[in-house]
Amino acid sequence: MSSLYKLTGNWREVYELDIDDEVWVDTMMSIQESIEEKAVNIAHVTKIIENDNLAIDAEIKRLQAKKQANTNKVKSLKQYLQDSLVSIGERKIVTTLFTFAIQKNPPSVDITNEELIDQQYIKTEVVTKIDKKGLLADLKKGIEVAGAAIKQSESLRIR
Numbered sequence: 001m002s003s004l005y006k007l008t009g010n011w012r013e014v015y016e017l018d019i020d021d022e023v024w025v026d027t028m029m030s031i032q033e034s035i036e037e038k039a040v041n042i043a044h045v046t047k048i049i050e051n052d053n054l055a056i057d058a059e060i061k062r063l064q065a066k067k068q069a070n071t072n073k074v075k076s077l078k079q080y081l082q083d084s085l086v087s088i089g090e091r092k093i094v095t096t097l098f099t100f101a102i103q104k105n106p107p108s109v110d111i112t113n114e115e116l117i118d119q120q121y122i123k124t125e126v127v128t129k130i131d132k133k134g135l136l137a138d139l140k141k142g143i144e145v146a147g148a149a150i151k152q153s154e155s156l157r158i159r
Helices: 004-016 021-030 035-087 132-140
Strands: 092-094 099-101
Touching: none
Parallel strands: none
Antiparallel strands: 092 099
16 A cells, blocks of 8 residues: 555645646646546645645734734833833933834824714614525525525535
8 A cells, every 4th residue: 555645746746836726737637647546646635735724724823923912012112111201201212223202193082981972973884694594494495585596516525
């Protein structure tokens, strides 16, 4: 019995290529094997890609957490410096590399009690969505619904 590495050798090499999708699929299909061998190798490559995606998702989460930590550190350091400047009565410091200045931000609204806000300032946003689950249930019961029909598609499952 061949190892996974031997079974997917050519396929793995093609997977690693940095080419557009159409050329990639054409290249994968040009590898000469029986349909059974192709099916097995496609299954192996899809598992490799799915595992790569799991690793990528984990790395994205790790990097997002690191980014958030860095953002929090920047905010904390700036607040520390601002508090220090305020405590010594300085609003501006000029150095050879940086200029530090405490300045007013643009005005913003602080809502202290939403219930007291006059209706003229209330925006109502309506989001219209079709209840596809309910629609499918009715269609399955034989209820005819104008503008909708049951669609039965197919997809490949690899187990």
